[in-house]
Amino acid sequence: MPRRLLRNGQIVPDEWLYVAEAQAADAVQAAGAVQAAGAVQAAGAGASPLILGFDQWQAEREQWLANGERRLGVILSPAHKVEQLAPDLARLALVGAEFSGPSEGRGYTQGRLLRERWKFAGELRATGYVHRDQLFFLARCGFNSFELPDGDLEHAYTALSTFSAAYQPSNDAGLPLKLRRRLPDTPASA
Amino acid sequence: MYRYDLTDKTLVNERVAQFRDQTRAFLAGELSDDEFRHLRLRNGLYIQRHAPMLRVAIPYGLLSAVQLRTLAHIARRYDRGYGHFTTRQNIQYNWPRLEEVPDILADLAQVEMHAIQTSGNCIRNTTSDHLAGVTPNELEDPRPWCEIIRQWSTFHPEFTYLPRKFKIAVTGAPQDRAASLVHDVGVHIVRGPDGELGFEILAGGGLGRTPIIGQVVREFLPRRHLLSYLEAILRIYNLEGRRDNLTKARIKILVKSLGIEEFRRRVEAEWELIRDGGLVLDEAEIARMRAFFPPPAYRSLPDIDPTPADGGAAFKAWYRYNTVAHKVPGYRAVYISLKKPGVPPGDATDAQLDLLADLADRYSFGEARVTHTQNLLFADVEQEKTFELWQALDAAGLATPNIGTLTDMICCPGLDFCSLANAGSLDVAKLINERFDDYDYLYDLGEVDVKMSGCMNACGHHHVGAIGILGVDKGGQEWYQITIGGAAGADASLGSVIGPSVAKHEVAETIARLLDVYVERRTPEERFLDTVRRLGVKPFKERVYAAPVAA
Numbered sequence: 062m063p064r065r066l067l068r069n070g071q072i073v074p075d076e077w078l079y080v081a082e083a084q085a086a087d088a089v090q091a092a093g094a095v096q097a098a099g100a101v102q103a104a105g106a107g108a109s110p111l112i113l114g115f116d117q118w119q120a121e122r123e124q125w126l127a128n129g130e131r132r133l134g135v136i137l138s139p140a141h142k143v144e145q146l147a148p149d150l151a152r153l154a155l156v157g158a159e160f161s162g163p164s165e166g167r168g169y170t171q172g173r174l175l176r177e178r179w180k181f182a183g184e185l186r187a188t189g190y191v192h193r194d195q196l197f198f199l200a201r202c203g204f205n206s207f208e209l210p211d212g213d214l215e216h217a218y219t220a221l222s223t224f225s226a227a228y229q230p231s232n233d234a235g236l237p238l239k240l241r242r243r244l245p246d247t248p249a250s251a
Numbered sequence: 252m253y254r255y256d257l258t259d260k261t262l263v264n265e266r267v268a269q270f271r272d273q274t275r276a277f278l279a280g281e282l283s284d285d286e287f288r289h290l291r292l293r294n295g296l297y298i299q300r301h302a303p304m305l306r307v308a309i310p311y312g313l314l315s316a317v318q319l320r321t322l323a324h325i326a327r328r329y330d331r332g333y334g335h336f337t338t339r340q341n342i343q344y345n346w347p348r349l350e351e352v353p354d355i356l357a358d359l360a361q362v363e364m365h366a367i368q369t370s371g372n373c374i375r376n377t378t379s380d381h382l383a384g385v386t387p388n389e390l391e392d393p394r395p396w397c398e399i400i401r402q403w404s405t406f407h408p409e410f411t412y413l414p415r416k417f418k419i420a421v422t423g424a425p426q427d428r429a430a431s432l433v434h435d436v437g438v439h440i441v442r443g444p445d446g447e448l449g450f451e452i453l454a455g456g457g458l459g460r461t462p463i464i465g466q467v468v469r470e471f472l473p474r475r476h477l478l479s480y481l482e483a484i485l486r487i488y489n490l491e492g493r494r495d496n497l498t499k500a501r502i503k504i505l506v507k508s509l510g511i512e513e514f515r516r517r518v519e520a521e522w523e524l525i526r527d528g529g530l531v532l533d534e535a536e537i538a539r540m541r542a543f544f545p546p547p548a549y550r551s552l553p554d555i556d557p558t559p560a561d562g563g564a565a566f567k568a569w570y571r572y573n574t575v576a577h578k579v580p581g582y583r584a585v586y587i588s589l590k591k592p593g594v595p596p597g598d599a600t601d602a603q604l605d606l607l608a609d610l611a612d613r614y615s616f617g618e619a620r621v622t623h624t625q626n627l628l629f630a631d632v633e634q635e636k637t638f639e640l641w642q643a644l645d646a647a648g649l650a651t652p653n654i655g656t657l658t659d660m661i662c663c664p665g666l667d668f669c670s671l672a673n674a675g676s677l678d679v680a681k682l683i684n685e686r687f688d689d690y691d692y693l694y695d696l697g698e699v700d701v702k703m704s705g706c707m708n709a710c711g712h713h714h715v716g717a718i719g720i721l722g723v724d725k726g727g728q729e730w731y732q733i734t735i736g737g738a739a740g741a742d743a744s745l746g747s748v749i750g751p752s753v754a755k756h757e758v759a760e761t762i763a764r765l766l767d768v769y770v771e772r773r774t775p776e777e778r779f780l781d782t783v784r785r786l787g788v789k790p791f792k793e794r795v796y797a798a799p800v801a802a
Contacts, residue, residue: 164372194269194273198411230530
């Protein structure tokens with residue numbers, strides 16, 4: 062069963078494959094054919110868009126950029142600097158931030174920098190330890206897709222709307238990039 | 252004071268609903284202990300030695316009479332009839348039932364209060380000067396800025412999962428009554444080169460295992476940039492603070508390892524990129540916040556001395572020690588001592604809180620404040636009514652005339668409640684009170700800050716006590732390490748350890764010996780702290796360890 066995730070407020074099957082998944086799929090198709098190292102891009106796994114780790118992307122960047130067809134994504138680990146990926150963002154349809162555990166918080170900054178500083182407009186995905194109670198904050202940092210545990214997926218709609226107001230500027234969907242200290246069009250209560 | 256608008260109300264109510272659902276899910280077994288832990292901590296709920304402990308935020312220590320009554324109601328209805336005020340101007344309840352915590356939060360929301368971000372690795376309650384707005388030599392009332400920071404930091408999407416907790420203190424007067432130099436960030440209102448008011452920004456202070464005094468990151472920040480500058484500091488910290496070792500995760504360790512110049516360079520570089528973005532505070536927004544803190548309707552009164560020419564020694568002593576100057580003629584700021592001997596420092600009962608609400612209505616424009624020294628304060632009392640007020644406070648055990656003296660101790664809950672503590676602090680407070688029960692002696696000693704923590708986490712700020720007491724565990728026994736020479740104010744310093752730790756029964760005698768050296772060697776104008784600074788630790792150490800303490 063393909064992975065399901067929450068994207069733009071919808072639970073959808075994930076059409077993206079991680080490299081390891083693509084290799085596994087190819088291995089099955091090729092019935093044991095030996096894979097050449099670094100030759101993933103030549104492999105099939107249909108035309109599924111492909112997600113690489115940042116280190117692999119750095120190592121094989123030239124080859125990938127030369128091969129202009131396939132939709133590509135890169136996952137940043139918490140310690141990676143967003144600036145390192147900045148020159149390549151135009152080529153990427155997806156950037157992910159990996160959350161290594163419940164107290165990992167660097168991805169929130171990575172998300173905001175990608176959206177606000179580097180104007181990344183593609184899919185911004187949270188992966189790793191991602192649970193429903195983080196969604197509101199992640200969305201406000203610019204994330205629009207979330208790999209959640211199955212049990213959390215069904216609750217994800219409500220988690221995104223737990224709070225209907227915020228004090229900070231944000232560029233998550235539908236909210237203007239300005240201070241939102243008051244709910245729009247509502248008078249201060251008595 | 253600040254009043255909630257629809258945004259504030261909505262957020263707090265939605266938080267209550269969220270936590271109610273999380274608690275239900277946990278009790279139904281849908282969430283593991285560990286999963287729930289991360290959620291409850293963001294609502295100030297710890298699991299303690301005996302029961303959960305709920306920490307309720309009191310933004311910059313300011314309370315209305317209505318809020319005081321709700322705190323009393325919570326103590327009565329959900330706890331065992333009391334609450335404990337903390338060094339960060341919050342209140343803690345030690346005996347709530349987990350399943351009732353959502354109801355407590357709902358009751359708090361009714362009076363515009365909450366427990367949001369009172370624990371967890373996020374930006375905590377912003378603290379300030381308890382004499383804000385009334386102290387004579389203040390440059391500007393810091394409370395509007397505290398409220399601006401409160402709102403910005405509440406549910407900040409980027410900074411809710413920091414490497415470690417993050418505490419901000421704001422002051423507006425030369426005297427630092429908020430211990431801002433031992434905060435992650437200190438914000439001081441200062442006058443800039445052109446005479447306009449702005450901020451000096453410090454970072455990297457903190458207590459705990461590695462006490463460090465904060466350093467200046469920026470000498471002058473124009474006021475409109477307050478939030479963007481804080482955001483730059485937090486962003487550098489969020490990305491670069493250590494996450495591999497909990498004891499090295501505070502910003503003080505980052506500042507120390509980078510050095511203040513490199514830390515400053517990184518903050519400034521980040522700030523350059525965001526300074527003119529959505530966080531700029533325009534004059535309208537600043538004015539809107541200021542409008543929540545107008546001076547109350549003071550009467551036009553002459554300054555008087557309400558103490559009688561002769562007699563009335565008890566009132567005189569109280570007036571001298573428990574009241575301080577006010578910027579408006581005819582008024583005094585009045586401390587309500589929560590340091591009555593025999594009562595755990597910082598504790599107040601439901602009946603006392605109810606009474607204080609009534610007294611606040613009658614004598615201080617319906618407001619009270621929490622001090623970082625774990626007392627309460629009525630900021631705006633007419634001098635001629637202080638006698639009436641004193642009588643009412645005295646009858647309720649709230650007029651112990653000891654503010655600033657040895658027995659006005661800061662003290663954490665210690666082993667009696669806290670699951671982290673190595674040692675009881677409340678017992679030791681009691682022993683000290685029993686030993687030093689002669690007020691003439693206490694008054695002769697003058698200002699002696701005693702601060703006591705039950706463990707390295709330093710909730711009792713022992714590092715910055717003129718006398719600091721730290722509970723340590725030695726082979727399962729409670730021992731106490733004594734430091735001297737610490738201070739939390741504008742001249743902040745860290746105390747020095749005098750020598751080997753002492754047993755519980757030796758603590759009071761050890762303090763007595765320290766004070767003997769002071770009394771013998773002080774100059775007429777010196778406080779205990781000054782004498783320690785002048786003489787160094789040596790003569791104090793020699794006296795303490797010269798002879799064993801009788802068992």
